[in-house]
Amino acid sequence: MQYIQSVMMILLLLCSAFFFLVGTVGLVRMPDVFTRMHATTKCDTLGAGLALLALMVNRGLHIISVKLLLIIIFIWLTNPTAAHIIAKAEYNKQNANKKEHSSVEKG
């Protein structure tokens, strides 16, 4: 049992580290603000989520696991909001004629 728990934790932490790495690489490689936001939102959603999930596996059924779950929920609630504010600021800064949109038909 201990063994399975450790293996699961190691796998989750490795995945989490991988997504943080990819997010950081994306932050450096992407050309502009919006595409960089795409890379960084990934960091927080799966990177932080999987790291906290690994801690939950470590604790098992315990009140601390519930607290960790709450942390995940709050990160996932606040992260898009912050991303939205940054993107909106950049969008409103650009010239009106530079914006090109393609529309989606109402489904």
Next chain:
Amino acid sequence: MEMKKSWFNKKNICLFTLLLLFWLILSPKLTIEAILVGAIVSSLVVLYSHDIAFVEKEMPLYSLKKLKIFIIFIGHLLVEIVKANIDVALIVLKPAMPIQPAFIRVPMMLKNDVNKVIYANSVTLTPGTLTVDVKEDEFIIHALTDSAAEGMVNSIIEQYVCKLEGEAK
């Protein structure tokens, strides 16, 4: 309007119970002091925010049927997030980096503010799409690739949020 009576309505009691539960989860030990302080703080918060929390026109959202749809929606959303994450990770790691960034307008299909927030946040949570602005009649969404942009047409998120909205009428 009788103010005395309105303090003990369903809405305030729900909010109080939720806050107290949250306090008890966060408190390190379940002692009488913890419960007492939690009860006092929760009632203060209820007093302070009774007019902005659980507004009347949002009330149709909070029903058991909605909760069931919402839980299924969260399950689908998690799958979508994992799939999209792997897609974006592959794009970032490819040496050529095949991105076609574009803005998309999605016509507004929702009326309720809470549903708009749920939709916008879900779209941002799935990598590859990012909500830039919410206007009166449309969402402006930034997509990283063409396939992400095409995915916004009648997406799973949209279907479920419409379901949440639909039965509220």
